[in-house]
Amino acid sequence: MKCIIIGLGTYGKVLAVEFTEYGHEVIGADNDASRVERVKDSCAAVFQIDACDELALSVLPLKKVDVVIVAIGRNLGASVRVVALLKKLGVKHIYARANDYVHRNILQAFDIDRVLIPEERAAHDLVRQMELGVKTSLFRVDGKYCVFMFSIPESFVGQQVNDLHLYDEFGLKIIAVKQAGKTINGIGIAYNEAAVTQVVEGGLVLQADDELVCYGKESDFRKFCRML
Secondary structure: OEEEEEOOOHHHHHHHHHHHHOOOEEEEEEOOHHHHHHHHHHOOEEEEOOOOOHHHHOOOOHHHOOEEEEOOOOOHHHHHHHHHHHHHOOOOOEEEEOOOHHHHHHHHOOOOOEEEOHHHHHHHHHHHHHHHOOOEEEEEOOOOEEEEEEEOOHHHOOOEHHHOOHHHHHOOEEEEEEEEEEEEOOOOOEEEEEEEEOOOOOOOEOOOOOEEEEEEEHHHHHHHHHHO
């Protein structure tokens, strides 16, 4: 995949580095020389331009990439103007970061592919982690249903999967268990590696450091967290 990231602050920088590490071709753009400098080794190309200027923006290969991500967050005016210019220049696939709900609603009016609110996601993750007491990951399927992966709480250690009654009591279906275990590499050295058990047997005994993957409503997951 080829992408352009406009705005290389903390959020844009992380996107650039992560996309590059996954083998994607990233082109970065920012009007701040220091931000351009710090990502130059993580991008295929990087431009110091004022993306709010249509002529400067048109220097970027906008029609030759799969997606343009507007990672500008705090400056609502700049974010909206850049998205408007990208639409005017005929860019087909646009993602844009929003700083709050007002920002999000304005961006949605442009009918772009996706509006990103990273602060909201981070806040939700923190609340879930503090509520459950363990690290939790979430993949949202729609407005109600999600896939959750979380490290099992201490009270689950030693219990069998069918003793948890997560579906009967909370409507949460266990779809996989990620278990830590020892693996021997090619030269005979043992190391820890997690393995996913996709067919979950009811009598499977949970061990410390295991992780459960469940599917259900986020509201039911919250009820489950409160009961722990």
